[in-house]
Amino acid sequence: MSKKTVLVSGGAGFIGSHVTVELSQAGYDVVIADNFSNCDMTCYDGVCQILGFKPALVEMDFCDKAAVADLFERYPIDAVIHFAAYKAVGESVADPLKYYRNNLASFVNLLEVAREKGCNVLFSSSATVYGEADSLPVTEQSPRKSATSPYGNTKQMCEDILRDSVAAYPSLKGIALRYFNPIGAHPSALIGELPRGVPNNLVPFITQTAIGKRECLSIFGNDYPTPDGTCLRDYIDIVDLARAHVCAVRRMLDGEMEEPYEIYNIGTGRPLSVLELVTTFEKVNNLKLNYKYAPRRDGDVVAIWADPSLALTKLGWKAERSTEETLASAWAWEKRLAEAAKMTE
Numbered sequence: 001m002s003k004k005t006v007l008v009s010g011g012a013g014f015i016g017s018h019v020t021v022e023l024s025q026a027g028y029d030v031v032i033a034d035n036f037s038n039c040d041m042t043c044y045d046g047v048c049q050i051l052g053f054k055p056a057l058v059e060m061d062f063c064d065k066a067a068v069a070d071l072f073e074r075y076p077i078d079a080v081i082h083f084a085a086y087k088a089v090g091e092s093v094a095d096p097l098k099y100y101r102n103n104l105a106s107f108v109n110l111l112e113v114a115r116e117k118g119c120n121v122l123f124s125s126s127a128t129v130y131g132e133a134d135s136l137p138v139t140e141q142s143p144r145k146s147a148t149s150p151y152g153n154t155k156q157m158c159e160d161i162l163r164d165s166v167a168a169y170p171s172l173k174g175i176a177l178r179y180f181n182p183i184g185a186h187p188s189a190l191i192g193e194l195p196r197g198v199p200n201n202l203v204p205f206i207t208q209t210a211i212g213k214r215e216c217l218s219i220f221g222n223d224y225p226t227p228d229g230t231c232l233r234d235y236i237d238i239v240d241l242a243r244a245h246v247c248a249v250r251r252m253l254d255g256e257m258e259e260p261y262e263i264y265n266i267g268t269g270r271p272l273s274v275l276e277l278v279t280t281f282e283k284v285n286n287l288k289l290n291y292k293y294a295p296r297r298d299g300d301v302v303a304i305w306a307d308p309s310l311a312l313t314k315l316g317w318k319a320e321r322s323t324e325e326t327l328a329s330a331w332a333w334e335k336r337l338a339e340a341a342k343m344t345e
């Protein structure tokens with residue numbers, strides 16, 4: 001049987017590059033499409049090194065409908081995973097129209113073409129759609145709460161656009177994966193998270209503090225109603241997360257979907273506090289991190305973690321790497337970046 005081709009939009013970024021590796025290793029042909037608005041060639045180069053060959057790479061913007069149509073003419077695309085989107089919460093509050101235009105227009109363009117081609121679509125959604133949940137852990141049936149940022153709103157709106165499109169067009173099926181907090185790096189340390197400027201997310205801030213790029217980590221809030229007063233999250237290893245995409249793509253392409261639109265939580269099911277994450281990082285990497293407590297950050301929920309049992313039942317997927325392994329991989333990646341920077345000095 002000939003290999004199936006999967007288009008990965010935003011495939012040069014943090015999650016997209018790990019998904020490209022796992023899909024390729026599972027026997028799929030991958031076409032990466034990226035406009036490099038929020039990444040450079042670092043992860044693509046790392047992907048090529050890991051795989052020993054260069055997956056097809058197209059530099060393009062999904063807001064350009066003609067370019068999307070042209071891409072589908074050039075490659076025999078069987079399924080699409082859509083990552084291409086802006087993702088900075090604070091920036092989305094400051095410039096919402098930028099987020100609505102980019103994140104919604106690109107997705108609508110993609111769906112229009114995918115529908116014509118009868119090609120199924122996997123959308124990268126987020127646990128952010130659950131907001132401050134009424135009961136924990138959250139299942140896929142837990143109610144969505146109104147988004148606290150335009151970024152979060154685009155995730156909800158894209159889910160709805162996919163749901164409505166799938167209901168209307170029999171040629172289209174879709175899966176939304178709701179990611180909890182993706183962290184870590186590939187065990188090769190050849191690909192990982194590469195935030196531009198000051199990191200917003202916890203783990204890149206931790207690793208940059210440990211390497212000396214940042215002076216001190218601020219833990220946002222230690223007076224939350226949690227066991228140690230810091231927020232609880234479900235940190236999911238990036239390679240585990242990438243493997244969930246392989247399972248979901250297989251389900252779409254092997255005709256195993258039971259509903260035309262399916263949603264899965266992709267998390268570990270284990271809540272971890274910010275403080276626990278910091279101390280685990282210190283312990284596993286045998287170092288001391290400079291940190292202090294700071295006021296709560298606007299928009300943070302107190303606690304969120306997944307019930308990932310549906311993904312196990314239907315996708316045959318569950319998280320496997322330990323938090324220790326994941327945090328060791330994040331540190332190995334940061335050290336490798338530092339070595340690479342030294343060599344170019």
Ligand code: UFG
Nearest residue numbers: 089128181182200201202203205218219220231274297300
């Ligand atoms: N945190 C700190 N200090 C930091 C950074 C984060 O204490 O320097 C804390 C946060 O307050 C939060 C936890 O670490 O309690 C995790 O924060 P992240 O920013 O890493 O992740 P979030 O849970 O805020 O983010 C998740 C997704 C994002 C998404 C966001 C939307 O990982 O991709 O929800 O609200 F944008």
